[in-house]
Amino acid sequence: MTFLLLLSTPVCGALLLGVFGARRWAAHLNVGVSLITFIAACALTTQVVNSGPLLAAHEQFFVDSFNVFLVTLTAFVGLTTSIFSRPYMRVEMTHGRVAPTRLRLYHSMYQLFMATMLVALTTNNMGLLWVSMEAATLSTVLLVTLYRTPASLEAGWKYFILCGVGIAQALFGTILLYFAAEKVLGAAGGTALLWTHLNAVKGHLEPTVLGLAFVFLFVGYGTKVGLAPLHNWLPDAHAEGPTPISAVLSGLLLNVAIYAVVRCKVLVEGSLHSQLPSQILMCFGLLSVVLAAFLLWRQRDIKRLFAYSSIEHMGIITFAFGMGGPVANFAALLHMTVHSLTKSAIFFTVGHAAQKAGSQLMEDIRGLITLSPTIGWGLMMGSLAILGMPPFGVFASEFLILTTAMREQPWATPVLLAALGVAFAAIFGRVQPMVFGETTAKRLPHPPALLPVFAHLAIVLMLGLYVPPYLADWYRAAARLIGGE
Amino acid sequence: MTGTPLDLQLLNLCAALLLLLSFAMLAQRRVVTLVSLLAIQGVLLFVATLLLAWRTGERHLYLSAALTLALKVLLLPWLLHRLIRRLQVYWDTEPLLNISGTMLVGLLVVIFAFGLAQPIAALASTATRSAIGIAVAVILLSFVTMITRRKAMSQVVGFLSMENGLFFGAMSATYGMPMIVEFGVALDVLVAVLVLGVFFFQIREQFDSLDLHHLESLKESSTSSKTTPPVSAQSGQEH
Numbered sequence A: 001m002t003f004l005l006l007l008s009t010p011v012c013g014a015l016l017l018g019v020f021g022a023r024r025w026a027a028h029l030n031v032g033v034s035l036i037t038f039i040a041a042c043a044l045t046t047q048v049v050n051s052g053p054l055l056a057a058h059e060q061f062f063v064d065s066f067n068v069f070l071v072t073l074t075a076f077v078g079l080t081t082s083i084f085s086r087p088y089m090r091v092e093m094t095h096g097r098v099a100p101t102r103l104r105l106y107h108s109m110y111q112l113f114m115a116t117m118l119v120a121l122t123t124n125n126m127g128l129l130w131v132s133m134e135a136a137t138l139s140t141v142l143l144v145t146l147y148r149t150p151a152s153l154e155a156g157w158k159y160f161i162l163c164g165v166g167i168a169q170a171l172f173g174t175i176l177l178y179f180a181a182e183k184v185l186g187a188a189g190g191t192a193l194l195w196t197h198l199n200a201v202k203g204h205l206e207p208t209v210l211g212l213a214f215v216f217l218f219v220g221y222g223t224k225v226g227l228a229p230l231h232n233w234l235p236d237a238h239a240e241g242p243t244p245i246s247a248v249l250s251g252l253l254l255n256v257a258i259y260a261v262v263r264c265k266v267l268v269e270g271s272l273h274s275q276l277p278s279q280i281l282m283c284f285g286l287l288s289v290v291l292a293a294f295l296l297w298r299q300r301d302i303k304r305l306f307a308y309s310s311i312e313h314m315g316i317i318t319f320a321f322g323m324g325g326p327v328a329n330f331a332a333l334l335h336m337t338v339h340s341l342t343k344s345a346i347f348f349t350v351g352h353a354a355q356k357a358g359s360q361l362m363e364d365i366r367g368l369i370t371l372s373p374t375i376g377w378g379l380m381m382g383s384l385a386i387l388g389m390p391p392f393g394v395f396a397s398e399f400l401i402l403t404t405a406m407r408e409q410p411w412a413t414p415v416l417l418a419a420l421g422v423a424f425a426a427i428f429g430r431v432q433p434m435v436f437g438e439t440t441a442k443r444l445p446h447p448p449a450l451l452p453v454f455a456h457l458a459i460v461l462m463l464g465l466y467v468p469p470y471l472a473d474w475y476r477a478a479a480r481l482i483g484g485e
Numbered sequence B: 001m002t003g004t005p006l007d008l009q010l011l012n013l014c015a016a017l018l019l020l021l022s023f024a025m026l027a028q029r030r031v032v033t034l035v036s037l038l039a040i041q042g043v044l045l046f047v048a049t050l051l052l053a054w055r056t057g058e059r060h061l062y063l064s065a066a067l068t069l070a071l072k073v074l075l076l077p078w079l080l081h082r083l084i085r086r087l088q089v090y091w092d093t094e095p096l097l098n099i100s101g102t103m104l105v106g107l108l109v110v111i112f113a114f115g116l117a118q119p120i121a122a123l124a125s126t127a128t129r130s131a132i133g134i135a136v137a138v139i140l141l142s143f144v145t146m147i148t149r150r151k152a153m154s155q156v157v158g159f160l161s162m163e164n165g166l167f168f169g170a171m172s173a174t175y176g177m178p179m180i181v182e183f184g185v186a187l188d189v190l191v192a193v194l195v196l197g198v199f200f201f202q203i204r205e206q207f208d209s210l211d212l213h214h215l216e217s218l219k220e221s222s223t224s225s226k227t228t229p230p231v232s233a234q235s236g237q238e239h
Helices: A002-020 A026-051 A065-093 A098-120 A126-144 A150-184 A195-202 A207-225 A233-240 A245-273 A276-298 A302-323 A325-357 A373-386 A391-407 A412-436 A452-466 A468-483 B006-027 B032-057 B059-087 B099-123 B128-150 B152-174 B180-205
Strands: A055-056 A062-063
Touching: A002 A026, A002 A055, A002 A062, A002 A098, A002 A373, A026 A055, A026 A065, A026 A098, A026 A233, A062 A065, A062 A098, A065 A098, A065 A245, A065 A325, A065 A452, A065 A468, A098 A126, A098 A245, A126 A150, A126 A207, A126 A233, A126 A245, A126 B059, A150 A195, A150 A207, A150 A233, A150 A245, A150 B099, A150 B128, A150 B180, A195 A245, A195 A373, A207 A245, A207 A276, A207 A302, A207 B099, A233 A245, A233 A302, A245 A276, A245 A302, A245 A325, A245 A468, A302 A325, A302 A373, A302 A391, A302 A412, A325 A373, A325 A391, A325 A452, A325 A468, A373 A391, A373 A412, A373 A452, A391 A412, A391 A452, B006 B032, B006 B099, B006 B128, B006 B152, B032 B059, B032 B152, B059 B152, B059 B180, B099 B128, B099 B152, B128 B152
Parallel strands: none
Antiparallel strands: A055 A062
């Protein structure tokens, strides 16, 4: 029941907002719908925590400890982003960057995007997973081009074509997976693409086909994760779309894509009895970390800077999942959580800062601390958190990943450390003058409402200092699930 | 083979024609013809699915044949033709690689595709397993089409043809995916074309052309200032 509520709320919200999205109260409705989704997600979580995995709708949907935590996270960030988007989009409207009628598209697509991500997370059917990942792309293409500037159109086109082609590879991978599964499970009954069934028989699936399938699935979903060398769409889409969309793309969509990769990896590893999937994950993860860290230096646009930082963190997570084992998986899950919270918080502050400065170029943004202490401190704290400074949660997860890497993949540790150092210097060197630099602009008359930013950062801080036992159990259960016992 | 039944021969003929069509697409520069080729590809897929449905007696294949007919033969080409008329894009500009060069690349791609498909085909138990290589070739050739074209419209036709190749691959390897997945994929394709329709009008409004070389400013070292309001339509490139 809660499950039905969880999936139907954003869909109904999308329909309602498709009709009333241009009204004055549409942004409130958007928040309301997101709130109901979040409550449903919380209810679902308690249900799963209390009574174990849950199958619904003829086994087409499946919730276990791995995806339920991502569902909650998605619903939570969706809620805070909708809260942030309300004043942000109003200002954009008064600046004349978006026409009120376009807000209808914006609100409706926002909810549709949430719906597709929730379906992708909860579906048990690998085919439906593909369908909803593609739908997630489609629902955000028009959001990236919301401002209709040449640059945003270009970003949207790149996003569509690269992700479309990438995800077509994933479809081929899915077909191959079905091809292998059908021999074991049979085509009748339509269970051959259900993850739970596949997981039960993964040892009997044809290894050659599954190996090939994994390559295609990895390329496909990896494009959506933003792994190098198919990361080109990501900075453009993040920089040119409205900031709330950058926040959900970075904080949520990338997580969902990683989730898809990990689900595939679990199956293939069980069939292959070899290290191939792990090695692919580690290799491309590391490549993304290194490439992103160096590309960070060339950025002048603040949103592109943090988009590259997302690529870097996705690389770290992919690398950690590649190493496998309970500790690395635990750390990767923790990193997914803290990255998602921190990065969306950063985008919230960046959005406000760019809006005040009237530019996304970093050299135009100066002295945030005098303009508005909340924005200044928010950006500073967020950047320190994302760079892995000690009290924050990112430090905890990166520390775990690095120590595991030292033990299991010693060759990778210096590379990772160097890349993290380079990224630190690049981001900190740019954020510092933006926050503390001299400015001639006047202090803002009203402090902006940045409740979502500090809520996110507070959770990240808490996760760095103390992971509550139920949450730790939950992560451990999920890590075990991925680790294949 | 002397003992090959007629329906299987016809199926193989369809597969061969699909491959031929992919090459025709690779060479074709008229956008309208490109869309017609896509429609013919849809017809072939429809015929192949029907034949396969008749041969295997699988009921869901009839349904997916009907879906192919509705979506790929009628709806999508109609939508694309309408778009072409409204946007008045009839010709693609000179491709990045000349036609004969593209053809050579295409040949290599086909060889690679058959190599890739071999292990899969060896394991397949379907009657149409010999067509798997062709399906992979169609996918990769569409990919080449997308890479070598400049006009947004031709790239989209390439994208849709890739989807057709995937569909054909699924059909020849496993007699089609579960129905729910096929419906989902069809829905996605339809939505993609609708989104692109909207998108094309936006590009046109902004650049006065659907030539993709306008969309090449977002480079890594891009220094274009985001502060200036968008300068509409760089120059009146004819389409």
